[in-house]
Amino acid sequence: MFLDVLRRRNPKFVEAAMSLHQTGQIPANSYVLDLDTVEANARVLKAEAARNELKIFAMTKQVGRSSSFCRAVQRGGIEKSVAVDMACARATHRAGMPVAHLGHLSQVPRFEADAAARRFRPDYWTVFNHEKGREAGAAALKAGYRQNLLARIKAEGDVFYRGHEGGFEASEIVAVADALDRLEGGRFAGITTFPALLFDHETRKVKPTPNLATLARAADALRKANRGDIEINAPGTTSSVLLAGLKEAGATQCEPGNGLHGTTALHVVEDLPELPAMLYLTEVSHLSGGKAYCFGGGFYIDPIFPDYPVRALVSPEPTAAADALLEVEIPPPSAIDYYAMIDAQGTRAPQPGDTAVFGFRGQAFVTRAYVVGVSGISQGKPVVESIENGFGEAESWPV
Numbered sequence: 001m002f003l004d005v006l007r008r009r010n011p012k013f014v015e016a017a018m019s020l021h022q023t024g025q026i027p028a029n030s031y032v033l034d035l036d037t038v039e040a041n042a043r044v045l046k047a048e049a050a051r052n053e054l055k056i057f058a059m060t061k062q063v064g065r066s067s068s069f070c071r072a073v074q075r076g077g078i079e080k081s082v083a084v085d086m087a088c089a090r091a092t093h094r095a096g097m098p099v100a101h102l103g104h105l106s107q108v109p110r111f112e113a114d115a116a117a118r119r120f121r122p123d124y125w126t127v128f129n130h131e132k133g134r135e136a137g138a139a140a141l142k143a144g145y146r147q148n149l150l151a152r153i154k155a156e157g158d159v160f161y162r163g164h165e166g167g168f169e170a171s172e173i174v175a176v177a178d179a180l181d182r183l184e185g186g187r188f189a190g191i192t193t194f195p196a197l198l199f200d201h202e203t204r205k206v207k208p209t210p211n212l213a214t215l216a217r218a219a220d221a222l223r224k225a226n227r228g229d230i231e232i233n234a235p236g237t238t239s240s241v242l243l244a245g246l247k248e249a250g251a252t253q254c255e256p257g258n259g260l261h262g263t264t265a266l267h268v269v270e271d272l273p274e275l276p277a278m279l280y281l282t283e284v285s286h287l288s289g290g291k292a293y294c295f296g297g298g299f300y301i302d303p304i305f306p307d308y309p310v311r312a313l314v315s316p317e318p319t320a321a322a323d324a325l326l327e328v329e330i331p332p333p334s335a336i337d338y339y340a341m342i343d344a345q346g347t348r349a350p351q352p353g354d355t356a357v358f359g360f361r362g363q364a365f366v367t368r369a370y371v372v373g374v375s376g377i378s379q380g381k382p383v384v385e386s387i388e389n390g391f392g393e394a395e396s397w398p399v
Helices: 003-009 011-022 035-051 067-075 086-094 110-120 130-143 170-181 210-224 240-248 265-269
Strands: 030-034 081-083 099-102 124-127 147-154 186-192 197-200 205-208 231-233 278-288 291-295 310-315 325-329 339-343 355-358 370-375 383-388
Touching (some): 003 011, 003 310, 011 278, 011 355, 030 035, 030 067, 035 067, 035 370, 067 086, 067 370, 067 383, 081 086, 086 099, 086 110, 099 110, 110 130, 124 130, 124 186, 124 231, 130 170, 147 231, 170 186, 170 210, 186 210, 205 265, 278 339
Parallel strands (some): 081 099, 124 147, 147 186
Antiparallel strands (some): 030 278, 278 291, 278 355, 291 339, 310 325, 310 355, 325 339, 370 383
16 A cells, blocks of 8 residues: 555665665564654654644554664654553663553553553553553552543544444543542543544545544533643544644644654555655565465555555565566465465566565554664665564564
């Protein structure tokens, strides 16, 4: 989906990644990051967030919580992370990026709350119910501070991905705020939801979800109860061009993830300020039955997109040229993606060892791919900074 954008807007990245693979510096089955571009994208997002008086936290799960990615984002001015789960919190903390927001989308398990408070001391901790609020407050009390709590809210008609449901009833937010304030070790700090914005495939635009209006109604109810100084956390499909609209809708916080590497759905159809900075790279293993089989492990066809033909750049040499594009069959989700099958019936059949580059809207943390951070591409001097797994842990590659 993003391969054409990559080839057009960041061809030097494509060529550098292929060259590093062909010289044995990075492995097959890798999500590769252009750290120079990540830093530039972070700087754009940070500046626009500041202009709109929005707090900004970086989501790192899509790039496997890469430590070099965290450092590049910090160089771009975004100092803290939002942790989608405890694995994210551990990885970004280990990389030197403080955790600003914990508990959303994934709640903190009961017996990890004490460690979360003691080690991470997040600026904000989202809870979906009173039990989780009590756990967070009790953990903060043990750690010697009072925890800012965000209430995840919901209302009839709100939109959630299947499996993401949960939260307090928005109509009860004033009572919820009072209850969270009564917790030892906790205090009510604001409200959140996800997703607040979604890409609409029919109009090819990003639109607010009903959830954003739910946040606005809840904020109004809180103001009428003399609770005007609250945080409104409104993540989802975050590019710099959308931050003014979030501010206008009342948001005080934003959390770019795919926007940091230029792979939100909107980046497919519009040339936005953020450039593409992530690709998936692998290599051809063998030929069979008119197909070239390339190593898998990191194929991720994002279900937010309708079905589309998958292509890859396949070549023994670095190139972003159109004549290196070949059709690819990706195994269905019901199968283990040991390989994908590249069309090998054209004028130049791929050969074992050839590099294959794909443009996915990645979610590296749900794959078994390596994550490779590369700096210096903008100066024509690419250097591999890190080779890690999806938990931001260094890999000993080659073995």
